[in-house]
Amino acid sequence: MAYHRRLGLRLWQLERRVFCEHGTAKARTPVLGGVYYVVLITRSMSMASRKSLVCMMLLLLLASSCGDKSATSSTSPPSSTSPTTVPATAGVVWPAADGSVPYADPVEAAAGFATEFIGFTEPLVGEFQRGDSRSGEVEIRPTATGPVTTVLLRQVANDDSWWVLGAVTDAISPTAPARDSIVKSPVLLQGSSTAFEGTVDVAVRSRSTARPLAEGFVTGGSMGEVGPFDSTLEFANSATPDGAIVFSTSSMEDGRVWEATVVAVRFS
Template identity: 45%
Template sequence: MTKRFTLFLLALAVASGLAFSLGYISHSVPPTTSAAVTTTTSEVTQPASAMWPFARTPLRFSDPVTAASSFAVAYLGFSAPVVGAFQQGDSRSGEVPVRSSATGAITTVLVRQLTDDDSWWVLGAATANIQITTPALFASLTSPATLRGISTAFEAQVNVELRGDQSLAAIGTGYVMGGSMGELASFEGQITFTKSSTRYGTLLMRTYSAKDGSVLEASALRIMYAK
């Protein structure tokens, strides 16, 4: 694990402390698709640092591994992920490794108990093969947004998507070109997007299998949209 990748994971973990001061209620209510412990919710504010689950749905998780597995399938798009054991951070947070197969690259899903009911929320995801340096965590984006980092992927292509808060729909798509065949190299590009109705959102970067088009790995970063 590189120093840069380790610092990125630490930044995602620290961001969870902003959850209660930066809360925002989205106006989109997408479907939910995975098994979980559920509770009845009314008008609940989405924690600012949380991508999953969506607060305005009843989906909640009493187990961090279940939360990570649900996120990997429903949000990141993995088809049949191999989900590892929960790795404890502090008393209310940690991470869960996810792979597309038993030998696939690791996507680290960061989870935390953010609310009074002690349910688990997903803060983001990171993989050593897609390391985002620009934008920064919680950066305020305008269109077109600049993307920088380092990556490696089949034929060098990393697919990019921007989403609004509490939504699986893309408001912008594109790709960047970095390294290939296991060799990390810098990428730089831009992504244009339509105006978001939400303050918060997600920058999602993924690579796909050349064999069947399935998701191999992903980095997901919490961002903001400029008003």
Template identity: 45%
Template sequence: MNENPAPSVRGRNTVIALLVAALVAAAVWIAILLMQQAGGPGQNGPGTTATPETTTPPGPSATSATPSPTASASDLPATPPVPLPAAEAATVVWPDPGGTLRYGAPEDAAGGFAEEFAGFADPVYGEFMQGDARSGELEVRSSEGGAVTTVLLRQLSDGQWYAIGASSSEIQLDMPVAGDKISSPVALSGLSRAFEATVVVEVRSHGTAQPLGTGIVMGGSGPDLEPFSGSIQWGNPGSSGGGALLLLITSAKDGSAWTAAAVPVGFAAQP
């Protein structure tokens, strides 16, 4: 008897062995792929999955990885106000037409005049009374029942509101009038009534906090307005600028404004 298997049997066994080896190899590769997808070891290290590489196109956006900081509103340069024509600036009492303070509403301009310019301590305000489309007036009192100061208001060509003068129930200024050019000493006349007949007069320049000159005129102290006249020395800057003439009756209690009158004036050039 021949103990060796037939050649056909040996060939069949070899084919089976090769198929088994191929199936094992395929199973190993499938296991590796499954491990990579499940977070196993990959080309980027343990616990990572491979990510495709991307190429950033050249250009300005690729030059810096850190974005530039965004400026806040307070960091941005302030927009300078539109300059007023000289003819309009000459009509202004408050605020300084050459400065940066501006008012978008007539009520705010009246408040600025009363508290910042004239020196009312705790004023009581009335309603804005419209005149034409760009002007009106607003009454101010130092307290309920106090004397009336009427602030004259106008919206000028820059769209902002300005105080262009003020009148008082207790002070009637006849000279100078609005728009006059004054020199030192400046002569004044009019009618008034005040405690101890005293009316304080200040010559103010646009853009300066301190008066250029201060003095007093004496009118009436009784129930009726009575005449006053006088002259005030002041430091004429000798320029073509201008400002305002401010007349005040002050409170005997604390020296704050009780009522006020004001007109815009120009400064005559020094000889």
């Protein structure tokens, strides 16, 4: 009898050891040895002793569940969330970076940019002229016979919205700052132009509808003759990391914005 008791106890101990080390996936619950041991040992015990032993065995069986729980927790796959796609808007000057809703129509984007950012007054807005599958341009005129300012647009986000990259006009050709370059105060202004009395207005703007960070002018050629300009302009800190340098001329009759070149920049 003593031999069978030792055998049952040893069998239960071995089963529990394997169970706790490998979990339920690789071993059976250590019940067989325990039951075998209990059946043999309780034959020589009183009823009270049998009850105590059964309670002890139940507690041991509950404790053996630690292997199953640890194995389950260690193999649980880590939770993950899908990354948020952020529009790649580097080099964009419009719409404003203050929560404005992007434009679904490129013509509306060009019109909003011309009036709210450059400062045109009731301009004539042309049709959208497509470049490639995701870019194009829209011509803006102050009057029916006025000069053309071409607004450059592109779909830069992961949807069908339209964003303005800048604007160009034949009369104003800046060489500094370069498009999408990093600038700091004072900003270097170089290039060539022709305008009434040679004056080209300059505004440093953040990518917003707020007032310009600075306003000034450069002097190039006049009366149709193109001449160089070279100057600097100090400006205040920007609330947005990107913005633009706006070069524009004014009407000789009423001072309205006549044409413009807009260069996207980033602030250091």
